[in-house]
Structure formats: structure tokens, C-alpha cells
Amino acid sequence: MSHSLASMTGYARAPGTAPGAAFTCEVKSVNGRGLDIRMRLAPGFDTLEGDIRQLIGKALSRGSITFTLNVERDGAGGDLLVNQQALATVLAALADLSGRVDADRPRLDGILGLKGVLEQRDSPMGSAAEEALAAAILESVAQALADLVLARRQEGTHIASVLLERLDEIEALVARAEAHPARSRDAILTRLRQQLADLTADIAIPDDRLAQEALLLATKADIREELDRLTAHIASARQLIAAGGPAGRRLDFLAQEFNREANTLCAKANAVELTAIGLDLKAAIDQLREQVQNIE
Incomplete structure (x- = not known):
């Protein structure tokens, strides 16, 4: 159950x-x-x-x-008893201070009123x-x-609904990154051509060499694995929340894995918009992990 x-x-x-x-x-x-x-x-x-x-x-x-x-x-x-050890400690302290501090000698009721000197012993x-x-x-x-x-x-039920909201947010950001046109090899090739045109107006570079460079850049910027792993982590987190029980440690581990993938996605991003999506992902994951810290 x-x-x-x-x-x-x-x-x-x-x-x-x-x-x-x-x-x-x-x-x-x-x-x-x-x-x-x-x-x-x-x-x-x-x-x-x-x-x-x-x-x-x-x-x-x-x-x-x-x-x-x-x-x-x-x-x-019960009986009211004098704690002899506590009394001895107080008297020793008074004897020590009497030669150094000019003050009236304490009265008996004052000494007995000190905490721990008199004890109530229940019958x-x-x-x-x-x-x-x-x-x-x-x-x-x-x-x-x-x-x-x-x-x-009851508090856990509230936290679970907040966690599911954060997971929906993460899923929407992953879908945005997935659909982003900057990820395609054609987009990278177009951008590369433009950059080269700005730099080398007079130098002609063969199309096949440009295609090779675009492929290399596309491979370096490929975030397919990160997106797949993020999607898998979202499914795992939802399963853990649905199953309930003491899932806090496993959810915390998953939140760390989410963060690792988001960091890699930001590092690989080849367009400002993809970097922005990566940073939004990191913010949503931080909020997720903050809530996870409260789970048993």
C-alpha cells in the first residue's frame, strides 16, 4: 500500500x-x-x-x-530537601568572593532561594x-x-503539489529546448556562413569544408542526451511522488542529476535563447530541490 x-x-x-x-x-x-x-x-x-x-x-x-x-x-x-552538593558549591563561591568583593553577607533565605539548593522530592x-x-x-x-x-x-501533500508544478515547468522548458531551431545543422551552417562572410569577405571557402565545420559544431552543441535524460528524470520524479512513502533522499539525488544536465545544457548551448532556457531550467530545478529538502 x-x-x-x-x-x-x-x-x-x-x-x-x-x-x-x-x-x-x-x-x-x-x-x-x-x-x-x-x-x-x-x-x-x-x-x-x-x-x-x-x-x-x-x-x-x-x-x-x-x-x-x-x-x-x-x-x-513529598519532602523539601537541601541538595548538599549544590549548597557546598555556593558556599565555596561566597567564601572565595568575600575577600575580593565589598558587599553585605548574603542571608540564608537568599542562599536557599538559589536554583538547585532546595529540591522538591515527590512522595x-x-x-x-x-x-x-x-x-x-x-x-x-x-x-x-x-x-x-x-x-x-498533510504538509507533504501540499509539498507534493508544489513539486509537480515545478516538474511541469521543467518539462515545458525541455520541450522548448527540444523544439528550438538553433539546434538544427542547417541553422548552424547558416550562422557559420554569416560569421565567415563578416570575417572573410574576399576568401572563398568550399561548401564541403563549411558543411564539415557545421557538422563538427553541431556535434559539440548537440544536447539530445541531456534532453533525453531530463525527460527520464521527470518521469522518475513523478513516479516517486505518486508512490509516496519516505522518498526524500531519492528525490534529492534526482534533483542533483537534474542540475547536472541543466549545467551541461548551458555549457553546450550554441544560441542565446538556448542559454536562457538552460538558466530558466536551473532556476526551476533550484526551487524543486529547495522543496525536496523538506520531504521525509
């Missing part, structure tokens, strides 16, 4: 509750070369990291993902309640990921 293309950007949020706690799962994704996952879990929930990573890996194949879990226990509960929940909370969190993770996948697909 084929899927639509998916963007790599999106956001989803899934709140939830369990006996003794309320929590929120947030997942944000932006463009990335592979699947890069950053986790911000509420203190005490590091044990869920492996399960959450596994769920993300099953749902997504590319993108830079930031997952955040916030948990609030019911009621104030432990029973093991059954902890398991129920973990299960509820993983359920919300799955929901947030399903919503994110949907958001990325």
Missing part, C-alpha cells in the same frame, strides 16, 4: 492523566539528514527513554525530533501506580506520534 509523501516538519501534543499524576507529551520535528532524536524527560522517568525511542523509530524514518515529557504529581506532597507512588502511570504515558506518546505523522502527511 502506498502512502502520500510526508514533510519532515510538524508538531503534536498529547496530554494524559493517571491516578496520582497528570502529564503532557510533546513531539516536534524539523528537517534532518537521518532520524535524530532528542529527549527531555521529567526527572525520574529516564527508564521510559528506550520505549519512547522505539515508538518514534517505528513511526518516523527521518527528521530531527525533540520529544518532551512533563509530569505533575497530584498535590504538593514515592506504589509500584502498581507507577506502572499504570508509565503505561498511560506510553499510550499518550503513541497518540502524539500518530498526530505528528498525520500533520507531516
Whole structure:
């Protein structure tokens, strides 16, 4: 079964509750070369990291993902404890500064108010309640990921329509280059005769020699292969977009191939109009590649 293309950007949020706690799962994704996952879990929930990573890996194949879990226990509960290590660090810093800075000695409430010196330790929940909370969190993770996948697909559908517009534009430019009269050997021969007439009014050059030169120039300026390859790349890109799924890397490779052919076409162009078509091609291909960077 084929899927639509998916963007790599999106956001989803899934709140939830369990006996003794309320929590929120947030997942944000932006463009990335592979699947890069950053986790911000509420203190005490590091044990869920492996399960959450596994769920993300099953749902997504590319993108830079930031997952955040916030948990609030019911009621104030728990104990207020002094973090002895943090306090020792603060006191050592104060002792060091006291001889160098002329200032009033800090009050106890000021020291205790410093971040990290006082810590709220939640009252432990029973093991059954902890398991129920973990299960509820993983359920919300799955929901947030399903919503994110949907958001990325909706954005991907929009990008696919933009890509198809760019491909139509590229196809029209290829057709213009294909039909351009400057590509014919007769046109090259006529132009060569004119150039020679301007340069050598008094020198007669045999027609067969002129024909040979025109053939040589026509061979050097022949863009048949480039046009054929561009046409093949257009067909391949359309197939990838229609098939959907994680096609971003293959579309990016194709966009590079498009660019290579357009560069060669510009280099071989033997008429100002063909060069202009080549430059328009490069501009359309750049726009195509810019959009492709967003695809999973």
C-alpha cells in the first residue's frame, strides 16, 4: 500500500492523566539528514527513554525530533530537601568572593532561594501506580506520534503539489529546448556562413569544408542526451511522488542529476535563447530541490 509523501516538519501534543499524576507529551520535528532524536524527560522517568525511542523509530524514518515529557504529581506532597552538593558549591563561591568583593553577607533565605539548593522530592507512588502511570504515558506518546505523522502527511501533500508544478515547468522548458531551431545543422551552417562572410569577405571557402565545420559544431552543441535524460528524470520524479512513502533522499539525488544536465545544457548551448532556457531550467530545478529538502 502506498502512502502520500510526508514533510519532515510538524508538531503534536498529547496530554494524559493517571491516578496520582497528570502529564503532557510533546513531539516536534524539523528537517534532518537521518532520524535524530532528542529527549527531555521529567526527572525520574529516564527508564521510559528506550520505549519512547522505539515508538518514534517505528513511526518516523527521518527528521530531527525533540520529544518532551512533563509530569505533575497530584498535590504538593513529598519532602523539601537541601541538595548538599549544590549548597557546598555556593558556599565555596561566597567564601572565595568575600575577600575580593565589598558587599553585605548574603542571608540564608537568599542562599536557599538559589536554583538547585532546595529540591522538591515527590512522595514515592506504589509500584502498581507507577506502572499504570508509565503505561498511560506510553499510550499518550503513541497518540502524539500518530498526530505528528498525520500533520507531516498533510504538509507533504501540499509539498507534493508544489513539486509537480515545478516538474511541469521543467518539462515545458525541455520541450522548448527540444523544439528550438538553433539546434538544427542547417541553422548552424547558416550562422557559420554569416560569421565567415563578416570575417572573410574576399576568401572563398568550399561548401564541403563549411558543411564539415557545421557538422563538427553541431556535434559539440548537440544536447539530445541531456534532453533525453531530463525527460527520464521527470518521469522518475513523478513516479516517486505518486508512490509516496519516505522518498526524500531519492528525490534529492534526482534533483542533483537534474542540475547536472541543466549545467551541461548551458555549457553546450550554441544560441542565446538556448542559454536562457538552460538558466530558466536551473532556476526551476533550484526551487524543486529547495522543496525536496523538506520531504521525509
